[in-house]
Amino acid sequence: xxxxxxxxxxxxxxxxxxxxxxxxxxxxxxxxxxxxxxxxxxxxxxxxxxxxxxxxxxxxxxxxxxxxxxxxxxxxxxxxxxxxxxxxxxxxxxxxxxxxxxxxxxxxxxxxxxxxxxxxxxxxxxxxxxxxxxxxxxxxxxxxxxxxxxxxxxxxxxxxxxxxxxxxxxxxxxxxxxxxxxxxxxxxxxxxxxxxxxxxxxxxxxxxxxxxxxxxxxxxxxxxxxxxxxxxxxxxxxxxxxxxxxxxxxxxxxxxxxxxxxxxxxxxxxxxxxxxxxxxxxxxxxxxxxxxxxxxxxxxxxxxxxxxxxxxxxxxxxxxxxxxxxxxxxxxxxxxxxxxxxxxxxxxxxxxxxxxxxxxxxxxxxxxxxxxxxxxxxxxxxxxxxxxxxxxxxxxxxxxxxxxxxxxxxxxxxxxxxxxxxxxxxxxxxxxxxxxxxxxxxxxxxxxxxxxxxxxxx
Amino acid sequence: xxxxxxxxxxxxxxxxxxxxxxxxxxxxxxxxxxxxxxxxxxxxxxxxxxxxxxxxxxxxxxxxxxxxxxxxxxxxxxxxxxxxxxxxxxxxxxxxxxxxxxxxxxxxxxxxxxxxxxxxxxxxxxxxxxxxxxxxxxxxxxxxxxxxxxxxxxxxxxxxxxxxxxxxxxxxxxxxxxxxxxxxxxxxxxxxxxxxxxxxxxxxxxxxxxxxxxxxxxxxxxxxxxxxxxxxxxxxxxxxxxxxxxxxxxxxxxxxxxxxxxxxxxxxxxxxxxxxxxxxxxxxxxxxxxxxxxxxxxxxxxxxxxxxxxxxxxxxxxxxxxxxxxxxxxxxxxxxxxxxxxxxxxxxxxxxxxxxxxxxxxxxxxxxxxxxxxxxxxxxxxxxxxxxxxxxxxxxxxxxxxxxxxxxxxxxxxxxxxxxxxxxxxxxx
Numbered sequence: 001x002x003x004x005x006x007x008x009x010x011x012x013x014x015x016x017x018x019x020x021x022x023x024x025x026x027x028x029x030x031x032x033x034x035x036x037x038x039x040x041x042x043x044x045x046x047x048x049x050x051x052x053x054x055x056x057x058x059x060x061x062x063x064x065x066x067x068x069x070x071x072x073x074x075x076x077x078x079x080x081x082x083x084x085x086x087x088x089x090x091x092x093x094x095x096x097x098x099x100x101x102x103x104x105x106x107x108x109x110x111x112x113x114x115x116x117x118x119x120x121x122x123x124x125x126x127x128x129x130x131x132x133x134x135x136x137x138x139x140x141x142x143x144x145x146x147x148x149x150x151x152x153x154x155x156x157x158x159x160x161x162x163x164x165x166x167x168x169x170x171x172x173x174x175x176x177x178x179x180x181x182x183x184x185x186x187x188x189x190x191x192x193x194x195x196x197x198x199x200x201x202x203x204x205x206x207x208x209x210x211x212x213x214x215x216x217x218x219x220x221x222x223x224x225x226x227x228x229x230x231x232x233x234x235x236x237x238x239x240x241x242x243x244x245x246x247x248x249x250x251x252x253x254x255x256x257x258x259x260x261x262x263x264x265x266x267x268x269x270x271x272x273x274x275x276x277x278x279x280x281x282x283x284x285x286x287x288x289x290x291x292x293x294x295x296x297x298x299x300x301x302x303x304x305x306x307x308x309x310x311x312x313x314x315x316x317x318x319x320x321x322x323x324x325x326x327x328x329x330x331x332x333x334x335x336x337x338x339x340x341x342x343x344x345x346x347x348x349x350x351x352x353x354x355x356x357x358x359x360x361x362x363x364x365x366x367x368x369x370x371x372x373x374x375x376x377x378x379x380x381x382x383x384x385x386x387x388x389x390x391x392x393x394x395x396x397x398x399x400x401x402x403x404x405x406x407x408x409x410x411x412x413x414x415x416x417x418x419x420x421x422x423x424x425x426x427x428x429x430x431x432x433x434x435x436x437x438x439x440x441x442x443x444x445x446x447x448x449x450x451x452x453x454x455x456x457x458x
Numbered sequence: 459x460x461x462x463x464x465x466x467x468x469x470x471x472x473x474x475x476x477x478x479x480x481x482x483x484x485x486x487x488x489x490x491x492x493x494x495x496x497x498x499x500x501x502x503x504x505x506x507x508x509x510x511x512x513x514x515x516x517x518x519x520x521x522x523x524x525x526x527x528x529x530x531x532x533x534x535x536x537x538x539x540x541x542x543x544x545x546x547x548x549x550x551x552x553x554x555x556x557x558x559x560x561x562x563x564x565x566x567x568x569x570x571x572x573x574x575x576x577x578x579x580x581x582x583x584x585x586x587x588x589x590x591x592x593x594x595x596x597x598x599x600x601x602x603x604x605x606x607x608x609x610x611x612x613x614x615x616x617x618x619x620x621x622x623x624x625x626x627x628x629x630x631x632x633x634x635x636x637x638x639x640x641x642x643x644x645x646x647x648x649x650x651x652x653x654x655x656x657x658x659x660x661x662x663x664x665x666x667x668x669x670x671x672x673x674x675x676x677x678x679x680x681x682x683x684x685x686x687x688x689x690x691x692x693x694x695x696x697x698x699x700x701x702x703x704x705x706x707x708x709x710x711x712x713x714x715x716x717x718x719x720x721x722x723x724x725x726x727x728x729x730x731x732x733x734x735x736x737x738x739x740x741x742x743x744x745x746x747x748x749x750x751x752x753x754x755x756x757x758x759x760x761x762x763x764x765x766x767x768x769x770x771x772x773x774x775x776x777x778x779x780x781x782x783x784x785x786x787x788x789x790x791x792x793x794x795x796x797x798x799x800x801x802x803x804x805x806x807x808x809x810x811x812x813x814x815x816x817x818x819x820x821x822x823x824x825x826x827x828x829x830x831x832x833x834x835x836x837x838x839x840x841x842x843x844x845x846x847x848x849x850x851x852x853x854x855x856x857x858x859x860x861x862x863x864x865x866x867x868x869x870x871x872x873x874x875x876x877x878x879x880x881x882x883x884x885x886x887x
Binding site for chain 2: 020022023024025026027028032035
């Protein structure tokens with residue numbers, strides 16, 4: 001029976017695209033181009049709401065729990081940290097304080113929450129490394145284990161993460177990946193990099209089904225869940241959740257905070273203790289088992305395959321536009337434009353169009369996470385404008401691409417593509433914030449329960 | 459009158475405005491005059507417009523009663539050639555960002571002071587933003603404190619407007635009975651509130667300026683100088699004007715045309731036609747800060763040109779002097795929603811040839827010559843007849859100035875306040 005529980009949460013907010021698409025002035029600077037592409041006011045509005053409902057109370061909750069011996073692993077996207085730095089420093093400081101507690105391990109992630117690993121694996125590797133440095137500097141703690149984007153993992157990603165220099169990585173323990181193996185052991189794929197495999201069922205019991213009144217396990221109480229964990233065969237159970245599970249995906253009145261507060265005691269009564277990711281690797285890493293990783297990536301979203309993000313024609317079209325935007329930006333030799341193109345690759349945009357042409361549960365989740373402010377445009381309007389954002393960017397890069405080509409033709413400054421890659425953070429937009437709106441954290445296909453119905457068709 | 463200007467706060471939304479950057483036609487003059495007059499009448503007035511990117515973002519005038527909000531300046535910096543360059547980019551920003559600012563910076567403070575707010579939006583560019591202002595006011599719980607008015611100065615962009623939505627959230631107005639009838643065809647019944655002119659235009663132009671310009675124009679009964687100020691647009695009937703010049707010359711009158719157009723492409727067609735008719739065309743470029751003296755010097759430099767094509771910006775005082783110096787002003791548009799140029803020229807005491815559409819102020823041979831056709835011969839016949847009737851000419855000029863006074867902004871504001879009082883009390887919009 002498993003005697004340990006490893007809990008991982010990741011905190012993320014996206015850079016939402018500006019919809020309807022804002023036409024970009026001819027000759028606009030990269031800063032103004034970015035201002036036209038991303039809706040900072042919308043981001044700020046949602047951040048404020050998520051902070052109130054989730055970040056503040058959940059940070060306090062976990063702060064209390066770790067004082068009492070609980071272990072927490074936590075990751076932050078760079079987009080989230082940037083938004084907190086801009087608009088909610090107290091919450092940022094709260095997270096920093098939490099991370100510095102004994103028993104809390106900081107986990108790396110792909111900073112932009114992007115699909116860059118599909119387009120440019122070298123940039124992905126550099127991004128992981130650079131972000132690790134930023135995290136270690138900003139939080140003052142080491143980072144040894146990393147997540148990717150949406151917990152994507154496959155054969156190539158394994159080797160990429162290993163090359164980035166991490167000791168361990170997390171992945172989702174989907175049955176189609178694990179085959180006959182249990183997710184409750186440490187694995188490897190031929191290199192020293194160790195893999196912690198998320199227990200899909202037990203993770204989704206909390207992250208997905210907790211407030212589902214139609215679920216046979218409802219209402220899920222801490223003793224029951226502790227029984228399930230303790231009954232698992234293997235070395236340890238690794239569960240992974242959005243941090244927003246606490247107060248946002250499941251509102252406070254669902255009992256999620258009470259559940260989490262009671263869980264450590266119930267687990268201890270059953271002989272289950274807690275580990276950080278590195279502690280799990282210390283304890284079980286030496287005996288890691290070989291795991292043949294698939295050529296197709298696995299993810300913790302949807303059904304566990306990339307189909308959740310690229311399963312419909314609209315997503316595929318946007319994915320193509322991500323490619324074109326990135327390639328066009330590379331041809332400008334302008335690192336600021338390249339950085340914007342990477343930001344345009346964020347997986348959230350594909351998540352927010354998963355509903356197109358579908359009406360199942362996952363589509364409802366996707367529609368729910370699509371900003372309410374977009375829906376007056378209608379489904380076709382949203383799709384059209386999302387694509388237009390990319391087209392506008394590609395067009396706006398045109399003059400810079402011409403200038404770069406001219407420079408190269410005349411033997412002037414010729415900076416190779418790699419030079420652009422090492423750019424610093426892009427300039428920020430300056431639009432004033434707006435008020436109102438609704439709290440969402442559009443990321444995983446976690447069905448929100450205990451809240452108003454998704455606004456599909458608004 | 460239940461509502462007075464002092465009790466109200468006005469927010470005017472318009473693409474054009476008082477900055478030179480923002481002046482493209484009559485609309486900029488209108489909102490400049492309207493907002494100055496509202497502030498002059500004691501109303502706290504805000505004007506949101508696409509302002510000069512190099513000017514301050516906000517500027518107070520009239521002892522703080524008029525506040526200019528120069529919007530989208532960060533976009534305008536990419537488009538130095540005026541308000542309509544980068545139109546779609548500016549339109550997006552205007553529609554997206556004005557409502558939030560307006561609600562918090564204008565409406566909420568006004569309501570806190572117990573004042574009623576009137577949102578006056580001008581032309582198609584502001585139809586969407588006005589609807590969004592209504593939504594934003596509802597969201598803020600302030601909608602019942604505001605009366606929304608959308609005014610059509612011309613039918614441009616009508617095809618872009620969601621009339622059902624706009625009519626639901628706002629009261630529709632327009633500037634002439636002609637426009638009212640035009641809009642009936644769209645299922646609307648707008649209220650007519652006439653356009654106005656600044657009271658300053660009623661002051662007689664400086665006699666020295668007029669004399670200098672007359673000398674430069676070498677006008678007179680046998681060598682008349684006819685002035686035409688309009689966009690290069692077929693609706694303005696420029697071809698009719700140059701044909702009339704040619705016909706007058708054919709009738710032995712050595713007429714010349716002083717043409718002040720915009721930057722529109724129709725210019726080439728008009729000037730080509732003039733050359734084709736045997737008229738000599740001379741271009742005259744006025745400097746950055748033209749005065750009547752400088753304009754006179756420039757006109758002299760045009761030599762014997764039959765059509766003097768004036769390029770550059772002419773400020774209102776210089777224009778008024780030019781109208782007064784000319785022997786007549788051709789405001790002979792084929793379609794004119796109101797015809798502000800004609801009224802401005804009448805204020806200068808000019809003999810004005812107007813069209814016969816939206817020029818409600820024009821009464822044939824009482825204060826103007828009202829042209830009913832696009833036949834250049836109509837201009838020629840009237841000209842020749844009037845040369846034989848100096849008494850009638852004098853009466854027309856006198857009537858022109860009297861009529862113009864009735865349309866000065868202070869007078870129009872009085873009408874406006876009555877209309878707004880009715881709308882605020884009865885329509886709930």
